[in-house]
Amino acid sequence: MSNETEGDLDIINDLGLHARAASKLVKVANSYDAGVFVAHEGREVNGKSILGVLMLACAKGSTIHVRCDGPQGAEAYKAIGDLVRDGFGEM
C-alpha cells in the first residue's frame, strides 16, 4: 500500500462536493485516527467539518488538495482518494 498522505484529487461527479458527497467525505475522514485537511483555491478546511467542506463550494471539474496526518494518515488519504475517484458513488 502506498504511504502517500497528500495530493491533488479531481472532482468528477456531476454535482461536485454537494451536501451528500461532503457528508460521505466527512464520514470517511471521521473513521480514521488522522487529521484531514482539504484545500481548494487557497482555502484549507478541516475535512471532518461538513460545513467547512461545503464552504469550499467545489463544482464538478475542480481540483482539491487533500492532506492527512496522524497515525492513520496514509489510510485516511487512500480511502478519501478512492471515494473521490469513484465520484462519491454517484457515477
Added chain:
Amino acid sequence: MSKSPDERRDDGSGRDQRTGIAASPGVAIGPAYVVDRRRIHVPHRTVDKTELDAEVRRFRKALRETQAQLEQIKSRLPHGEHRQILKAQQLMLRDPDLTGGVEQTIREAQLCAEWALAKATDEIVATLQRADDQYFRERSSDITFLADRVLLTLRGEHPEQIRPPAGAVVVAHDLSPADTAELARTEVVGMVMAGGGQTSHSAIIARSMEIPAVVGIDDIDATVQDGDTVIVDAIHGVVVVRPRPAELAQWEEIRDRYEQFEDRVQREHGLPATARDGTHITLRANVALEAEIGSALFHGAEGVGLYRTEFMFMERDVPPTEEEHYRLAKMVLRRVAPYPVVFRTFDLGSDKPTKLINFNERERNPAMGLRSLRLALREREMFLAQIRGLLRAAVHGPLRIMMPLISGVSELREAFDAVAEARRQLEDARIAHAQDVPVGTMIEMPSAALIADRLAPHVDFMSIGTNDLIQYTLAIDRDNDHVGYLYRPLHPAVLRLVQSIAAVGKEQGVPVSLCGEMAADPRFTWVLVGLGVRELSMHPSAIPVIKNIIRSSDIQEMEALAERVLAAPDVDEAERLVLSVMSERFPEHLEHGGGQPWLVERGQRS
C-alpha cells in the same frame, strides 16, 4: 363586478388592504395565526465569567435537543431524498468546527449562546452566498434553517409545532414542505403568504386542501399579529387585515354567497359537461402533486389533462429514477382510472431552479433560454429515465405522454427519437411496457401554432398552452410589473391562433385541448368553445363553475360570440364584448370564478 368594499387605504384604525396573487380560490375570514419562520430574534447578551460553563452546557443541550427533533422529523418522512437532506443537517449539527467555534466564542468573547451561534452561521452563510455555483448559494438557506432551529430550541420552543386553531387564517412568509404537511391535518380556513407564486409548494397544498390562499404579499407576516382578523379574498387576490366592523359584515355576506354558489355548482359534479344542444366538452384537471388528485376527482374531472412532473425534480440532489417515475405514474393512473392521465415531460428551466442541472451562466432571458424540451434533449439520461418509467406505467392504465415547448417538426422528431430509444432500452432489458402509448405535443409557441397542420400528422393529440402562447405571441412577461398590463388573452392574434389550431385538429381528426389559465376563467369559456376547442384542462376547483356555464349554454350562442370577437377591430373591443355578454349572462360565475384581476379592473373602469 365584485361588490367588495372599495376602500384601499388604511383609515387610521389599523385597517390594511393588500393585493397579491390568488393561488387557491375562495373567500375566508378568521383570526390570524402567524407562523414566523424567518426572522428569529437573536438576543445580544454578554455572559458573566462565572456563568460561562453553564452557557456552554446550555448550548450543548440545545444541540442535543435539536438533533433529537431532526431524528423525529426524519422518522416521519417517507421520501428518500428528504431524509438525506435531514441526515446532512444532523451531520452539520455535529460539525466540530461549528460547535467548537461557537463554544470558543462563548468563552472568549463572553457572548450568549444565541449570539455566538448567529455569528458563526452568518459567516458560513456569507461565504456560501459568494460561491459561483448556484447549488452552493442555495445551501445557505439550509444553514439558516438549521441555525433558526437551534435558536428556537435555546429559547425553549419547538419550531415544528404548527398548531393553528380551527377557523384560523395562517399568515407566513413562506412554508416549508414539512410545515404544509402539518397544516394539512388542521382545520385552517385560509392562507396568506409573503413569498411563493401560483405554482409554489404552499399554493398547491392550499388548492389540494381547498382553502382560499393569497400569495406574494411582501412582508405580510411582519404586519399581521396573532389574532388579528384577516379577510382572504382569493378570487381577486385581496387581503384585508383588521377590517372595520361594518365592512366585516359585508365580507361575511360575500363569503356566504360564494360558499352557497360553490355548493350549488358542485352538486353537478357527477353530471357531464354537455351543452344544451348536446355538444360535449371534456373537462380535465391540471395537477402538479399527487395531493391534488383527490380534489380533481371530487370536482368531477374526466381525467388529468396536464400532470406537471417538475416537482419530482425539485428539492433533491439526484435525479428521479425510472423506478420512481414508474411508481408515481402507476399510482396516479390507478386513482384516476378509468379516465386518462396526460403526463407532460419535465418542463424545467433556469427560472424553475433545480439542483440537478447546473445552469452555468445566469440566463438573461430564461423564457427563451435552455428550458423544457430543449433541456430534456440535452439532459438525455434524465429524459430517457422519465420516458421509460412512463412507458412501463402505461401497462396499468390510459397514460399519455406530452412533449412541451415544441417549435416545429424536426424538434418533435428528436423527441420521438428519445421515446423510441427508451422503448428499445426496455425491450433490450426485457422489461414490460405498453406498446401503443399516445404521444402528443403542447402548442405554446407561435411557430408551432402556425404550423399545427404539419405537426398534427405526427401526434396523437395537441394541447394549447395559452400561458406561454400569449407570452410569446405578445412578447409580454406578465410577471413584469411594467408590461404585465399588456398580457391580454383576448388579443386578436391569440384568438386567431387558437381558432386555427382547433380547425387543424378537426380537419385531421387530432384531439385538441387547451390547458392554460384561460381554461379556468369563466369569462373565456364561450369564446374558447366557440372557437372550436372541445377539451379544457384547468385547476380542479374551477371545473364545477366552467361545467355549469357549459351546461346552461348552446353551442350556437358560443360560436356566435366567438365570431363577433374575432371580428372585433382591436383587443379593447374584444374584451368589452366578452365582458358585457358574459357578465350579463353569468354574473354569479364571473363574480365567484377565479380569473386574472386585470380584466376585472379594466372592466370596472369602463
